Amino acid sequence: MEGMYPLGVIAAASILAFLLLVRIHGRWGKGRKAAGKRDSGRVAAGFGGADVIVVGAGVTGSALAYALGKVTSPSSFFAIKLPVVSRPAKTGFLVDANVTTHLDKGKVNRNRNVQSGFMILIVQDGRRVHVVERDLAEPDRIVGEVLQPGGCLNLFELGLEDCVDEIDAQRVLGYVLHKNGRSAKLSLPLEKYHVDVAARGFHHGRFIQRLREKAASLSSVQLKQGTVTSLIKEDGIVKGVVYKTKSGKESKAFAPLTIVCDGSFSNLRHTLCSSEVDVPSYFVGLLLEDCQLPFPNHAHVILAEPSIVLFYSISSTETRCLVDVPGQKVPSIANGEMENYLKTLVAPQVPTELHDAFVAAIDKGNIRTMPCKSMPADAHLTPGVLLMGDAFNMRHPLTGGGMTVGLSDVIVLRNLLRPLHDLHDAAALCKYLESFYILRKPVASTMNMLADAFYKLFGASSDEARKEIGQAYFNCLSLGGGFSSDSTALIGGLNASPLHLVIHFLVAVTHGVGHLLLPIPSVGGLRGSARLISAAARIVLPLMKAEGVRQTFFPATFPAYYRDPPAQLKQ
C-alpha cells in the first residue's frame, strides 16, 4: 500500500496537469470558435483568439511577436505543488523549453521548488500573438543592411542575438569618412561591451528570415501570410483587422490590441497619424562583388558631390553601395540616364580600390532604388491599436538607425505590457500606452535628429553655410579623440542622449566659428560666424521642434513618464 502512495500522487498530478492543459487549450479553442463572430469586447476572438495582432513581419513586427510571445515573467507559469512524497522528487514536468531560460536566469528556483515537494510546472506561453505578413518569402531589398551596435544590444536584450549568426553577417567596427581626398577613420567605442557587440552588415532578407523563424518557433506565435487591407473599428476602438489570404479570400482577425508594423509604405497609418512624409532623396543601390574595402570591417562614407555615397560589406564576398540622389526624382534606369549619372558623376569620386567593382556593378545592370523617407512620430491615440516601426516614425537612412529605433521601441513596449494580465479594457490600455511615446524618446529622438542633421550637413545643399558647418564637423572628426568617439557612439545608438547630441553639434559649430575668428577676428570672420551660427540653428531647431522639445529634453515632466499599469489591467 505504502508503495502506491507516490504512484497515486503522480496519477493525481498527471490528471491536474492534463486539466490545466485542457484549460489552456480551451482559451485558444474559445477564441477560435468566436473567430467568425463579432467581437464582444471582452472576449478575445479572431483566428485562434489572439491577445495581440501584429501587422507585418519585418524587423519590428517579427521582433515584437517574439518579445510578446515569449514567456517573460514567472507569473506566466501555472505551478502546482503537491505534498512531499516518500522518495525525493527529482523533476517537475516541464512543458515548454522556454521555462529552462527562466530557470537558468534564476527567476524560478527549480531546486527550492523540487526540494519542498513534487513540483509540476505547466508553462503558459507568453501572449498569443498572431502575425499577418504580406509575403513570408525571404525579402530581397536594399534596406536595413547595417545593424548598429545599439541595435545589436537590443537583440541581446530581446534574446534575439543569434539572428545575426549563420547569415554570413560581417562585423562593422567603425566608419571611414572620405572628403576631397582626405579621410577620417572613426572607431566605434565598443571596448566596454561584450565581444559580440558590434555593428553588423548582412543581407536584409536573411536577417528577417532569422527573426521570423525565431518568432514562429514559439507556440504562442502564429505567423500567417496575408495582406491586411483595413482595420476593424467599432465605436472608435480598433478590434482587429481585415486581411486577404494568399488565395485571395477575405478574412477577419480580432484581438484586444493590434500593432501595425507595415513599414515605410504603410497603407494603414493614414487613419492613425497625421505626420507628413518627407522624401529628400533616393538611395540607388548596387552590389559590388569580390572587392576589398580600403579599411576592412569599416563602413565607408564618401562625402561626394552632389551627395553621399556609402559602401559596406553585407557578406564575405559582397559590398553594398548606396548612392544618394537628391530630389524627388531619380534618373531613369530604363533609358540609360542612371548608368550615365553613375559613371560620369559618381564613379570619379569613388575610392580607387572600389572603382572597377563599382563600374562592373553598373554594367551588370542590377540597379535598385528606394526613397529615403523621413517622418516625425505623431500618432493619434486610438484605443485598440498602436503604430510602430517605419509605419510610425522614419529618419533619413544615411546613418542606418531605423532598425535600432524599431528594436528599441519593441523593448519599451514589451516592458510596458509585461505587468499587464488583461488587454481588454481598450480605453485604460490606450491611456497607459501614452507612456510609450514618452519612454521611447531618448533613443528615437537622438537617432532621428542625428540622421536628419547629418543629411543636412553632408547631403546635397545649395546653402554654402551648411557646407561650411559640414567642413567644420569633418575637421573635428579628423582630430580623432573624444569628439570622434562621441560621434560614433551617437551614430551607433550607444549614447541615447538628445542633449548630448545637441552639445556635440554645438562643439562642431564652435570649432567652425573659432576657425573663422582666430587668431584675430575680422569683419569677414564675424560675418561668416554669424552665417554659420544661423545655418546651424536652421538645421537643429526644426529637428528639435519636430521631435517635440519637451518630450525630447524634459520627458520626466510628463505624467505618462511615471504612469503605473492600471489596476484593472493587472488582474
Ligand SMILES: Cc1cc2nc3c(=O)[nH]c(=O)nc-3n(C[C@H](O)[C@H](O)[C@H](O)COP(=O)(O)OP(=O)(O)OC[C@H]3O[C@@H](n4cnc5c(N)ncnc54)[C@H](O)[C@@H]3O)c2cc1C
Ligand atoms: C534605402 C534604405 C536603406 C536603409 N538602411 C538601413 C540600415 O542600414 N540600417 C538600419 O537600421 N535601417 C536602415 N533603413 C531603415 C530600415 O530599413 C527600417 O527602419 C526598417 O526596415 C523598419 O522596419 P519595419 O519592421 O518597421 O518595416 P519593414 O522592415 O519595412 O517591414 C514591414 C513589413 O510589413 C509587411 N507589410 C506591409 N504591408 C502589409 C500589409 N498590408 N499586410 C501585411 N503585411 C504588410 C511587409 O511585407 C514587411 O515585411 C534603411 C531604409 C532605406 C529606405
